[in-house]
Amino acid sequence: MSEVKFSKEHEWITLEGDVATIGITKHATEMLGDIVFAELPEKGSNVEKDGTAGVVESTKAASDVYTPISGEVVDTNQAIVDDPSKINEDPEGSAWFFKLKMKDQSEMDSLMNKEEYDKFAKESAS
């Protein structure tokens, strides 16, 4: 599996061949608080880089989930829809959101590595 990359919208993404797995970062879950609802894109649908690809809701508010790259949705994680608290428990592991068949490898270039993201998250939080 490739190195984990991060977006400014607080998504993480890993690549296996041309299939990307995408979720939201631990930092994002800490900002959101207790997540009580998740909505994922439909399998077979196409999503565009930086477009919305789902919704999470905490007790406080609803937030869009964006996709850091374009592609066709090939799988979604029903477990987090059935029990959204899993997203708070393991956001960067078992609580992934959806898998995409990647359209354009170059879209990965603008994403941040872990060190860059941690710095970005720290700055955007303050």
Next chain:
Amino acid sequence: MEMKKTSLNNLHKDNQAKFVEFAGYEMPIQYSKGIIEEHKFTRLHSGIFDVSHMGQLFIYGDDSLTEELEKIFPLDLKNLKQNSSKYSFLMNEDAGIYDDLIITKIEEGYLIILNAACKDKDFEILFNLLGTKFKMNLDNNRSLIAIQGPKSVEILNSIINGVDQLHFMSGNWFNVDNQKLFITRSGYTGEDGFEISISNDIAEKFVQNLIRKGAQLIGLGARDTLRMEAGLCLYGHELDINKTPIEANLKWAISKSRLSNGGFIGSEKIMNLLQDGANQVRVGIKPEGRLIAREKTKIFNDTESQIGEITSGTFGPSVNGPIAMGYVDKEFSKVDTKVLLEVRGKKYPANICALPFYKKNYVKGAN
């Protein structure tokens, strides 16, 4: 403008509060454990809420004050016992609600607890109505602390012996450190509990003492989910100047004798509404599945014409599902009526349901 702070602000910081601005005050929305944990802790144990941003209006006077206040509030204040409290509202001539409040008869007059966002305007309205005849004090030197949940009586009684004798919706003065605290058995969570009016300079020490006895600080986030599960109105959401108590399903809060005799501000409109029926009424709404429908969500009937709007909606941690309140056209207000909620452009099924969502555990002995 700089945010106002309550006397517990440092204590909130020490407890890793996340702050929000609420009615001009810097208030804790949650602490490190999060809203769901805080909510459940209150239902099972005992939660402490800083509600010092709310207004504590003392009005001093004798029987003539009671007479004047009866011209304003839809209450039978003449027959209200000393130290007893009533939920009520300040209305305009059209029975639109300026604020909802708790009024308690005390030895020297009345204590009225007002919403933070409304308190200054309420003072102005009441001052204009009452004139200079009565001394009025919107007391900024006192904090207001709520302690709510089944263990609260034991915890508070271990510090102030005798509070366990208070009946629901009644209060009394108690002494702590030679200072007078006014404590009522009341709250806004659907749990047994107390509200404590206490001098600012000893409030932090007092709350630390409650924490040592096992209670925990709870933020405004959980206060909101708790009151929603209890089916209670929040001003600015379920209630505003365009809503009347009849539409809000709060007829129970109007004293029976006043319903027949009137003579309070808004009474004519209330009588008319009771005779003709309100067009819209406040209801509980349970979305099917896990969907959360927030404030301003449009409510449709089966034929997809809009019949109302959500005023508050969230996830209820004790109900373990989404809950909402809102107003619908009267013909669709019956329990179990199927409705549709429009969320993010799609319509989802929901049911009108009875309130509260969560059964109350108030202590018996209400008068």
